[in-house]
Amino acid sequence: MRLTGGQIVWESLRREGVDVVFGVPGGAILPTFDALALGKYPIRHVLVRHEQCAAHAADGYARATGKVGVAIATSGPGATNLVTGIATAMMDSTPMVAITGQVATSFIGGDAFQETDVTGITLPITKHNYLVTDVRDLAQVFAEAFYIARSGRPGPVLIDIAKDVQQAETEFEYPDSVHLPGLMLPKPADPEAVKAAAEMINAAERPLIVAGHGVQMADATWELQQIAEKAEIPVVTTLLGIGDIPESHPLCLGMGGMHGEAYANKAIQECDVLIAVGMRFDDRLTGQLDSFAPNAKIIHFELDPAEVGKNVKPDIAVVGDAKDSLGALLPLIKERRHPAWIDLINSWREESRKRDILNFEVDELIPPFVIRQLWEATRKDDVIIVTDVGQHQMWEAQYFVHDRPFRLITSGGLGTMGFGLPAAIGAKVGKPETEVWAVVGDGGFQMTLQELGTLMQEKIAVKIAIIDNSFLGMVRQWQEFFYDRRYAGTPIMGPDYVKLAEAYNIPARCVTRNEEVADAIEEARATDGPFLIAFRVKEEVNVYPMVAPGAGVGEMLRRPEPRIAQGYSGVEPSW
Amino acid sequence: MKHTVIAWMEDKPGVLNRVAGLFRRRNFNIESLTVGHSETPGISRMTFVVDGDDRMVDQSVKQLEKLINVTRVENVTGRPAVIRELALIRVRATGAQRAEVVQLVDIFRGRIVDVARDSMVVEITGPESRVNSLIDLLKYFGILEMARTGRIAMVRGSGSVTREQEFTPGWEEVSSNVVMDGAPK
Numbered sequence: 001m002r003l004t005g006g007q008i009v010w011e012s013l014r015r016e017g018v019d020v021v022f023g024v025p026g027g028a029i030l031p032t033f034d035a036l037a038l039g040k041y042p043i044r045h046v047l048v049r050h051e052q053c054a055a056h057a058a059d060g061y062a063r064a065t066g067k068v069g070v071a072i073a074t075s076g077p078g079a080t081n082l083v084t085g086i087a088t089a090m091m092d093s094t095p096m097v098a099i100t101g102q103v104a105t106s107f108i109g110g111d112a113f114q115e116t117d118v119t120g121i122t123l124p125i126t127k128h129n130y131l132v133t134d135v136r137d138l139a140q141v142f143a144e145a146f147y148i149a150r151s152g153r154p155g156p157v158l159i160d161i162a163k164d165v166q167q168a169e170t171e172f173e174y175p176d177s178v179h180l181p182g183l184m185l186p187k188p189a190d191p192e193a194v195k196a197a198a199e200m201i202n203a204a205e206r207p208l209i210v211a212g213h214g215v216q217m218a219d220a221t222w223e224l225q226q227i228a229e230k231a232e233i234p235v236v237t238t239l240l241g242i243g244d245i246p247e248s249h250p251l252c253l254g255m256g257g258m259h260g261e262a263y264a265n266k267a268i269q270e271c272d273v274l275i276a277v278g279m280r281f282d283d284r285l286t287g288q289l290d291s292f293a294p295n296a297k298i299i300h301f302e303l304d305p306a307e308v309g310k311n312v313k314p315d316i317a318v319v320g321d322a323k324d325s326l327g328a329l330l331p332l333i334k335e336r337r338h339p340a341w342i343d344l345i346n347s348w349r350e351e352s353r354k355r356d357i358l359n360f361e362v363d364e365l366i367p368p369f370v371i372r373q374l375w376e377a378t379r380k381d382d383v384i385i386v387t388d389v390g391q392h393q394m395w396e397a398q399y400f401v402h403d404r405p406f407r408l409i410t411s412g413g414l415g416t417m418g419f420g421l422p423a424a425i426g427a428k429v430g431k432p433e434t435e436v437w438a439v440v441g442d443g444g445f446q447m448t449l450q451e452l453g454t455l456m457q458e459k460i461a462v463k464i465a466i467i468d469n470s471f472l473g474m475v476r477q478w479q480e481f482f483y484d485r486r487y488a489g490t491p492i493m494g495p496d497y498v499k500l501a502e503a504y505n506i507p508a509r510c511v512t513r514n515e516e517v518a519d520a521i522e523e524a525r526a527t528d529g530p531f532l533i534a535f536r537v538k539e540e541v542n543v544y545p546m547v548a549p550g551a552g553v554g555e556m557l558r559r560p561e562p563r564i565a566q567g568y569s570g571v572e573p574s575w
Numbered sequence: 576m577k578h579t580v581i582a583w584m585e586d587k588p589g590v591l592n593r594v595a596g597l598f599r600r601r602n603f604n605i606e607s608l609t610v611g612h613s614e615t616p617g618i619s620r621m622t623f624v625v626d627g628d629d630r631m632v633d634q635s636v637k638q639l640e641k642l643i644n645v646t647r648v649e650n651v652t653g654r655p656a657v658i659r660e661l662a663l664i665r666v667r668a669t670g671a672q673r674a675e676v677v678q679l680v681d682i683f684r685g686r687i688v689d690v691a692r693d694s695m696v697v698e699i700t701g702p703e704s705r706v707n708s709l710i711d712l713l714k715y716f717g718i719l720e721m722a723r724t725g726r727i728a729m730v731r732g733s734g735s736v737t738r739e740q741e742f743t744p745g746w747e748e749v750s751s752n753v754v755m756d757g758a759p760k
Contacts, residue, residue, distance in 0.1 A: 119589065123592065123593060123596050128642075128643040131588075131589075181646045182584070182642065182645050182646045183643055184640055184641060304641075305640070306634065306638050306640070306641055308637075309630065309633060309634075310630075310634060313630075
């Protein structure tokens, strides 16, 4: 079968099971878009309003479905706009293939119109990348790219295709195998290491599991929960590990780290054996490394050998797929109970509850209340929450109780503001039957709000909850704590979000009072198609607890003790 | 501490860039780096010296292994190995100084490879320490120009670091001057 390069792109995508791509066309990728127009490919192209959002949408799609997300853009500015989205995917190990057009081979290197060295630019933010200058290589490159993107520890792969390659013809045959001698694939876990780990766990008095993204990516949530229950081991998760174990499970302590629950962080500091699974000891979790888990022996279950010993040197390392490793560990774990340890943690939990802002009668609309209401309203259903980055993201992690895996999509490693809306678009396109909420701050939303146009054009039913506090809230919080309340650059104005949504023909409402929250959420859910709610919340609310940068994870800034409010008899929390 | 690491990689466009970019991005302190053909067609062999603690060398090996084009990485530090470096040194020498330089170079088992009216080019191959010693002595005459290759290494004895399946019959035909004999394009 003789095909042009452009046709080979779609034929290859079809063979890789791709049914949707997110992109923006342009000069250097035109032959490929033309092939899509001419051909009868069962592939939907979702036109986004900015290429950054093509990458974020592909990312959200991949995280929601487990499949490889695909973004497509033209050369030069189209490709450079993808960079933030690719870097986001790299940090959070999302399987993604990004396709970019490149100027014709005869122009490469000559500073041609819309020419950029895209493979050079994306070298450190991709798992691998390709520049295709010969159409005969194209099918092979696609097969390799998809294999690399989804194998082992997944990641983004970029394919840069010269324009003349897209136009040239060749005999098409899709390879049924790839030869990649340098690709590291996970080996079965070393049984000796698993045995040593089991012995250490069986001897522990105060064991603790810290579970990360890798547990869900390896589909090892069942194994994790079995181990936790069998030996009564409490589980702290990382931000991306939320959903590794049902958060309403009595052994689940929720998220640890910079804005983790105080009792989760205390458990890290007090445990005697710390079992890290599918996580990489990110600084947001560990705080100051010198004082991290000072009393613990550390066991690290990890797929990527380079993550072992990178930040924390483990006493035992089990390198391999989490499902295999935990599966091998489970029968070696003894049934045990740790009443003293569990009681101690529960006493910390009780102390935390007393400081919880939701336990106070608060007249003003505050973000944790909104998040908790959203959970209350949707708890019986299967919903995916996609967040942006900042205070609202941390409140979501704290106040939304995720009982299922793959239901929280958030930018962890890179912390990309603007991620929320486009990633929610990708998630909804990938899971059209599932309710998808974009929970975003007013700062991050304004970075990518042009995607309301994508919602409108493609009729994508994402529900948007803007937590609008008229500040770049997390940055403001840092300024309050560490820069003496000098709010440089953090007050941010926004448009009238209801009018904005109306301009895009998206129904919307603004909520300013506690009593309206449940009703607004109900209206959004009852409305077909997209819906936007702007929650006008109290401005200067802080996320507690907080581990100050440079501090140990045990030294938290806690919400100050409640004080008796002046003027009325109630107890008022400090913000 | 200095570690000697050998990496095998596919001889493809941009591979050297990937490796160099990784070193820069991960903040590895690379003292020298030498690339050339290996005994296997299509596979280049890189020897590099990383100056840092155990964590840095461990990371440099593991992160390099993750590059798709890198087929294998071996830290040969501490193993008995032949370690060599080649240097070309243009040294000022006129009249009677010439004989002196020739004598010195002879002691270090180097060679004179070019002679001009007021200078000579010296070639020396050996462990870095020997190269360094000769350079120190030649400084007395005045070094006009110098080019050093950086370290290449091969483990001693029959314990070849080349794996069985990678053994290429007939590789003996490859000439011995593998030092910097063409870096990957």
